[in-house]
Amino acid sequence: MKGEPVIIEGVEKSFAETPVVRDVSITVKAGEFLSLLGPSGSGKTTLLMMIAGFETPNRGRISVGGRNITFEAPNKRDVGMVFQRYALFPHMTVAQNIAFPLRMRRVGRAQTRERVSAILNMVKLESFADRLPQQLSGGQQQRVAVARALVAEPPVLLMDEPLSALDKKLRESLQLEIKRIQKRLGVTVVYVTHDQEEALTMSDRVAVMADGQLMQVGAPVELYHRPANVFVAGFIGKMNFLHGEYLGQEGDEAIIRLSETAVMKCPLSTYPIVAGQSVTIAIRPEDLRVTASAVSKPQGLRGRIEAALFVGAAYAVLVAIDGRPGEVLEARVPVSGGSSPFTPGDQVDIFAEPQTLRLFIDQRRQAA
Template sequence: MPGTLPASTTPDPTATVETPAVTGAVHIDGVTKRYGSAVAVDDLTLDVQPGEFLSLLGPSGCGKTTTLRMIAGFEYPDAGDIRISGRSVLNLPPYRREVNTVFQAYALFPHLTVAENVAYGLQQRRVPKAEQRERVSEALDMVQLRSFADRKPTQLSGGQQQRIALSRALINRPSVLLLDEPLAALDRQLREEMQLELKLLQARLGTTFVFVTHDQAEALSMSDRIAVMRAGRIEQLDAPAAIYAEPASAYVASFIGQQNFVHGTVRADGAAVDTAIGAIAGRWGGERVAAGQPAVAAIRPEYVRLEHGEGAGVPGRVLGVSHLGETLQVAVRVAGDATFLSRMPAPTAPSVEVDDEVRCLWDPADARLFAADGIPTTATHVIALPKEGGR
């Protein structure tokens, strides 16, 4: 059954372990996890540094949650090793690992007060009551909820319940805190507020955080590094700015931010792709594709500017204008029935209206070229090659 240990790796609560080497470090070495014939995690190797905020980012089924559950001890790998603070944890059950987990469902006890919920882990460990009271007060101060200590969870908002769940997980002072989409149930404004609070809390505590999410904004706003996962493997591991500006594949480019994808074939010089809207020059992300082979060019909407009148650029007609506060987003019909997106700072954006004829321009240095087979079928704003005989 999934999550069941093979006989040779059954947890032994009395087993001795090595002395920790680096508190908070996580090392995943060649880990594979299968469910029947399906491979959920495929020979994964990953190092998480002590005190780092690392996010596992990807769509459903990419292996991110399975990886987190194996670190926590709720699942066990079929191959490979996992070390926390220098110790292999393969033979350790969850309660003997230096980790705590916060889930999307906060799992607070409704019949207990906030303080009693937070103290639960200490009670299980038979910590003296005087120390319990002191540590509960400290934990609630961390999340600024000491004044709510005597309330029941049902008397709290979703954001407050999330902070109580964090407080309960941190009170045991784990070396590593694992977070499985803990903000997913919150509304947008509260989620954005909690992203900032969570990052500030992690920076203050210096605890290693491993955060699972499918939300790119969460990963970009909070992480020291992001591991973009695909089919049980890591497609790219890097700092948020590098992941955004220098995606290693069309898959990463499509998952982080929005893109205008244009399919075509590589020109003889290898420096541009011939497409339905003309040749697009750019820099290659990942391995180069041979001349004459399918490829895709990607230009982010914020790199596309619009101009009126005659001149260079891709001509089109404005389909729609969206005011997004500090930015103006414009959808432009180009090359027949394809749509190009432009997103410009509102104060400096040109005045455009529906049905205006405009030109789309961008700096070639802002375009990226990728192998065509790396783009997911769910990617948006894709412009295909013209049909035989023209569009």
């Protein structure tokens, strides 16, 4: 099996004159695992359905391996599909479900048995071949669905939130299993999910969507550390946001006023910016440093501890910022000695190294 590239060019889709997918262009490389990530209503599933052939774009072109499939019937596209609800035939055994695509292609019995046996071994269900779907757990049913989609050796596999109905531990296990199988076979995968942890774990690249548009496409580490806009920054992982005013430039750093007594330095925005503009600073919780307040002027912001919550390898420390009513920042403080170094009411200073911050022009606040 060898994956083929999927090329989406200027694709648009509307329902009852309501745009759902807006001028989306993206190339999925051969053998790549790409996730379409976004909240409900972002257009990600509609885009996947257009690749599968269950929806037709109003505009644009879709090709697989250089072949234009924009208007081809789903069964002519040579792509595999795994649905959210498994879609297994309840009256067929596991082996019969998996063999079904081969029967439709009139593959010989001997070759069908051989390929079904091989794929059952790959998904670790050899001993379940004669069971019916209702005799399987949710995770086992999903493995059967993946096996059925792969047995015909399609160059492209489409997956529509296939793990969303499973519990967290099983979901995490199957994430690794699906990734292992994909790497072994070299198939190209386009995977729809609203779970950002799932997308970051499984994907070579992630395409973040909102309101029918592509917000950013990149490797998980790029999206996490270099988000292109406030939406991506807030959707990928935990993020703190601080609104302020751009005062000017000092070397290659921007000076941002956060209150009458506090300023922060951060890397300059890639967009043109002038003094007086409203801006947003994005800070990851793990990049914030919290120290007991000194008598002297704080290094960053000053505040009081609201809570220190144990979350495993760290404490999630919530700090109410002085002079900014209702504004609370979350920092991650490593566990040391088994107890939190802070208690509610403690006065603290909170700051971050400039290179860990991201600066965005706050368009909405500016327009207001």
